[in-house]
Amino acid sequence: MQTLNIGILAHVDAGKTSLTERLLFDHGALDRLGSVDAGDTRTDDGAIERQRGITIRSAVAAFTAHGTQINLIDTPGHSDFIAEVERALEVLDGAVLVLSAVEGVQAQTRVLMRTLRRLGLPTLVFVNKIDRAGARAEGLLADIRRRLTPLVVPLTRVTGIGTPDARVGPCPLDLPAAETLAEVDTGILAAVVDGPEPTPDTLRAALAARTADGSVHPVYFGSALGGQGVAELVGGLVRLLPEPGTAPASEPEPAAPADAAPRGTVFAVRPGPGGERTAYLRLYEGEVTARQRLTFLRREADGRTTEIPGRANRLEVIGRGGPLTGGNIATLTGVAGLRVGDRLGAPPPDRAPRFAPPTLETLARARRPEQAARLRSALLALADQDPLLHARPADDGATALLLYGEVQLEVVAATLAQDFGVEADFEPGRVRLLERPAGTGEAWEELPWLDHTRYWATIGLRVEPGPYGSGGVFTYETELGALPRAFHQAVEDTVHGTLRDGPHGRPVTDYRVTLIRSGFAPPLSTAADFRGLTPIVLRRALARAGTRVYEPYHAFEAEVPPDALAPVTARLASLGAEFKETTGGSTAWVITGELPARHVREAELRLPGLTHGEGVWWSRPSGDRAVRRTARA
Incomplete structure (x- = not known):
């Protein structure tokens, strides 16, 4: 039996968890429909998820339809959990992007579509809530083409939209569909321009091929709560998405041998x-x-x-x-x-995780001092489960945390209270800065009888910049085996530990440290000698190399009404924004650029007032840049 691994993605409250419940119920995997409002859904199985009504962690549920097993991966919708979404995407064969027919295209919808298109992941669009007052069809399709992607083909249409009597019927593949496909399919383009007109069978084949390679997105209308349009969506999943392990026809790849390593x-x-x-x-x-x-x-x-x-x-x-x-x-x-x-084994091609690291840093302290050790243990356990939550011991019994946003921090606090019985207080979050080596520096210390140090060890280190994004790398120029393994390990571990705080008080990253000299005096030398001497030599080498401090930036996109363009750009400029492009005109302007992460929250809060509530803000981490001042903050 063929298997499809499908992700369901949406902005908050678009109805993706309700759609998951409907799919499972309609195909016999559940004996009753769960409700987000009632807190009894199948995929939001954590107590905090039920209480808050949001999906936090990816969950998997399966059903069978048309001879195909479909594994549903219900992913988070809140922007604080976008990294959770992205790491789930790499295991998918396709995705369903859920929109609300009432709220329409939201900023988070655009973030998700950007990610899906960047990965080339086959994606079907499901327009939910067609039976709610205020639901739109044609106007929403125009918004999708303008704000998400122009390459959409509606496969269902709605009668009675915006009422409890809303119903869904098939939408034929006609000339507009052919014109959309012609933009990405040369065969259809030739048929549209030169004739004869493509047949429905030809259009269906082209739609399947272009959906499979992620260039065109079929659109289905429906209601997760009422069940309208869900059967049509399932038929599209089975018909239009490629079988796992197959490549688009334009990119054939050899099948893996039957005895391939897992x-x-x-x-x-x-x-x-x-x-x-x-x-x-x-x-x-x-x-x-x-x-x-x-x-x-x-x-x-x-x-x-x-x-x-x-x-x-x-x-x-x-x-x-x-x-x-x-x-x-x-x-x-x-x-x-x-x-x-x-x-x-090796990762699949072109599916390496691409999410940026978290940049919001805070300190957590137990509300009751006697629970300090318990709090630290709990946070380290949570970080061990989730590589996107960084935790490390800090001074005075506190624990330092790296996160993506305030909602994620609230979830961590609730998890500590419910799962570990620990209440914690968190300092206001601040943006995390990093240091990188600016050049190359060397330093060394010889054994005591040569240099009168108190450590029975010889250590020489070179510090130099590493490739961007490489983290920290430790290598050897000395002959392997010249030192006992325990001494080697002591030097390497101490190097990485020492560089958690650079000369300006920030973690050092993207460095390459090389052991260029080594020596010991048996039986006097111990691993403690190498752990004690390494920081002295390393800091001296790092001082000679020098470091620069970098602050994180966000790429942003702001959609504003025409009369708000001037005040919005002025405010963004005052916050240090660098503008890339401003497009639009009669109905709205779209401003794109980059902004220091420390000002993103202020920009988000200012936008509604500057645009009379009509502005839309989107941003995400986009790397970092050197700052002029390197004082501790």
């Missing part, structure tokens, strides 16, 4: 009541069986790759029995310490 990605991890964690593994090729020994690979933040070995004590394939085969998803336990993003 290759997959861990895309979600859920803690169990007894502390054991369950990992969700999407397999691309090969086979995994219960009790099989596996070795996962993890790329650490400093650029190193570590191995996580273990045995799949329990393996449950979603929606079916037997071993896990290519294209399917399974839950597994037994491999201790698995995190989201860990790889089994």
Whole structure:
């Protein structure tokens, strides 16, 4: 049986969780419909998700339709969890982007569509809530073409829209559909220009091919609560999306050999009541069986790759029995310490995670001092489950956290209280700055009888810039084996630990540190000597190299009415924005550019007042830039 792994994405309150419940109920996977309002949905299974009515973590549920097993991955909609969305996307075969027929295209909808189109992921659009007052059809299609993508083909149409009697019927593939397809399909273009006119069968084949390569997006109207249009959407998923492992016809690729080594990605991890964690593994090729020994690979933040070995004590394939085969998803336990993003074998081509690291930094302190150790343990445990939540010990019993936004911080606080019984106070968040080496510097210290230091060790280090995004890398010029392994490890670990705070008080990143001299005096030398001397030598080398401080920037897009263009651009300029393009005119202007992350929140808060509530703001991390002042903040 063919399997499709489908992601459901939407802005907050568009109805993606309701659509998931409807799909599962209509195809017999649920015996009753869950309700977001009632807090009894299947995919939002966490207590906090139920209370807040938002999806936080990716969940998987399966049903069968038209001889195909469809695994639904219901992803978060809130912008604070966009990284959670992006890491789920790499395991998908296709996506359904849900819009509300009432609220229409939202800023978060545009963020999601940008991501989907960048990845080339086949995407169907489902316009929900057609039975609600204020729902639109033709006007919304015009908005989709203008604000999301012009390459959409409606496959259903609505009668009685905006009323409880709204119904959905088929929309024929006619000349407008042919003209849309002609923009990305040379065969259809030739038929439209030179004739004869393409037949419906030709148009259907072209639509399937162009949907599969992510260039055209079919649109379906419906209601998740009422069930209208859902059957048509399911038919489109089965008909238009490519089978897992197949490439578009224009990009054929050889099939993997039957005995290929297993290759997959861990895309979600859920803690169990007894502390054991369950990992969700999407397999691309090969086979995994219960009790099989596996070795996962993890790329650490400093650029190193570590191995996580273990045995799949329990393996449950979603929606079916037997071993896990290519294209399917399974839950597994037994491999201790698995995190989201860990790889089994090599990653699939062009599907590496591309999310930016979090930039909001805060300090957490236990409300009750006697719970300080418990709080730190809980936060480190949460960070161990989720690589997009960074936690590390700080001074005075506090724990430093890196997050994406205030809503994520609220969820962390609620999780601490409900799951760990710890109440915490958080300092106001601040934007995290980083340091990078500005040049190359070397330093060394010899054994005591040569230089009168108190450490029985010789260490020489070179510090130099590494490639952007490489994190931290430690290498050797000395002969391997010249030092005992424990001494080597002591130097390497201390280098990475020391560079958590650079000369300007910020973490150092994108560095390359090389051991250029080494020596020891048996039996006097110990690993403690190398741990003690390394920071002294490293800081001296780093001072000679110099560092520059960098602050994160966001790419932004603001859509404003014409009369608000001047005040909005003036405000953005005062906040340090660098403008890229301003387009539009009669109905709205779209301003794009980049802005220091520390001013993004202010820009968001100012926009409604400057635009009489009509402005739309979108932004996301876009790298960082050097700042002129390097004082501690």
